Amino acid sequence: MSIVYIEENGQYSLDCSKAIWSTDRIHTYYQDSSHQYGHLGFLCDVDFVIENEKNILLVEYKNASIPGAARSGAFRPESENKLENVAKKFYDSLHWLYLKGKDKPKKYIYILEYPNGNSASRLMIRNKLQKKLPFDLQGNFAAMGRKIIEEVKVVNISEWNADEEFGMYPLKPVSSSAT
Secondary structure (H helix, E strand, C coil), rough: CCCCEEEECCEEECCCCCCCCECCHHHHHCCCCCCCCCCCCCCCCCEEEECCCEEEEEEEECCCCCCCCCCHHHHHCCCCHHHHHHHHHHHHHHHHHCCCCCCCCEEEEEEEEEECCHHHHHHHHHHHCCCCCCCCHHCCCHHHCCCCEEEEECCCCCHHHHHCCCCCCCCHHHHHCCC
């Protein structure tokens, strides 16, 4: 069965056909205007969740390099405010995964495209983001044998597609996703 999601700008598709389970719908529950699921509008969520044999991938996608991107020159992914928002999406998505019984190890992947972005800037962003995620917290409870997060990565689209694990779910321009 073909499972393909289109990111919010409508420019790229993410093919999750090889996933055990996946979704792009957490936002639907958290931002439900009729409050069928409660008053959860203050919660943030990742764009995609992908379950494979070993892990749950929580995927946040931001592309400020596409044609028509609003204020792409003003986008500062390294800013404290932006990084706090990206980290919040990880934390807030955990509630939903808990309710779904998704208890595999979790990796947070931030797919980031922006003007003048490069591997060095993505590494710097990853290091700053890592400090906002629960690595230190879980390190203090290592004897309990549980982790909240296994890994965080900040990659561009090319790096995502080239990765052995992530590339199983290719991210392609919409015009070529039908192939």
